[in-house]
Amino acid sequence: MPVTVLPVPVLSDNYVWLLTDEDTGTVGVVDPGDAPPVRTAIEAHGGRLDLILLTHHHSDHTGGAEALRERYGARIVGAAADATRLPRLDQAVRAGDRVAFGQSSALVLETPGHTIGHIAYYFDDPPLLFCGDTLFSLGCGRLFEGTAAEMFESFRKFGALPDQTRVCCGHEYTESNARFALRVDPDNAALEKRAAEVFALRARGQPTVPSTLGSERACNPFLRAPDVETLARLRREKDHAR
Numbered sequence: 001m002p003v004t005v006l007p008v009p010v011l012s013d014n015y016v017w018l019l020t021d022e023d024t025g026t027v028g029v030v031d032p033g034d035a036p037p038v039r040t041a042i043e044a045h046g047g048r049l050d051l052i053l054l055t056h057h058h059s060d061h062t063g064g065a066e067a068l069r070e071r072y073g074a075r076i077v078g079a080a081a082d083a084t085r086l087p088r089l090d091q092a093v094r095a096g097d098r099v100a101f102g103q104s105s106a107l108v109l110e111t112p113g114h115t116i117g118h119i120a121y122y123f124d125d126p127p128l129l130f131c132g133d134t135l136f137s138l139g140c141g142r143l144f145e146g147t148a149a150e151m152f153e154s155f156r157k158f159g160a161l162p163d164q165t166r167v168c169c170g171h172e173y174t175e176s177n178a179r180f181a182l183r184v185d186p187d188n189a190a191l192e193k194r195a196a197e198v199f200a201l202r203a204r205g206q207p208t209v210p211s212t213l214g215s216e217r218a219c220n221p222f223l224r225a226p227d228v229e230t231l232a233r234l235r236r237e238k239d240h241a242r
Helices: 035-044 065-072 080-085 148-157 174-184 189-203 213-219 228-239
Strands: 003-010 014-021 026-030 051-053 075-079 091-093 098-101 104-110 119-124 127-132 166-169
Touching: 003 035, 003 166, 014 035, 014 166, 026 035, 035 065, 051 065, 051 098, 065 075, 075 080, 080 091, 104 148, 148 228, 174 189, 174 228, 189 213
Parallel strands: 026 051, 051 075, 075 091, 127 166
Antiparallel strands: 003 014, 014 026, 098 104, 104 119, 119 127
């Protein structure tokens, strides 16, 4: 059986991702920004937590990690390059490393742009990409520390991943992203269809993620940007969008 995944809403618009390796019962979470709702989800799924994966240092992605380690004895994994800004790491990783998870493993990708030390984790059974605040559905992260060139290169690293890869990002930003995307790419039929789906899901209070890389390749103006200059312009426009 493959890895299964469940989004856990925390804070105002974050998602923590709860992973289970069905063969072994191993449980992990990605980017636990707040401990209490994650504990509730863990207890509802058997009360076990083995692994905490961190994509970057922002507190809305790390704030619950220490409390969860203390309660469950879980190991914390994060970027070696950002170790001084993360909770104490039990495994510090770099590009190309693999993180064992039950009978599966995650490949580490370095994805700077939103922050300098940002990383993503890719599982291939089924294909799952935990991309933190690098890539959102129909959007991308703000360039707080990195550059548009770094973000563009980070997107290129996703190029070899299959279309069916589920994009498990860090925030529920899709409705706002869809409105911006429709303005900058108004003739994209795939985007129009995705936007209508997003608006309907949010009207029902349901998550819009995970999406798929195939959908993002067809609809996401940031991922579709042909060059660094276009990506930089789009990011500036989105930063100032109302």
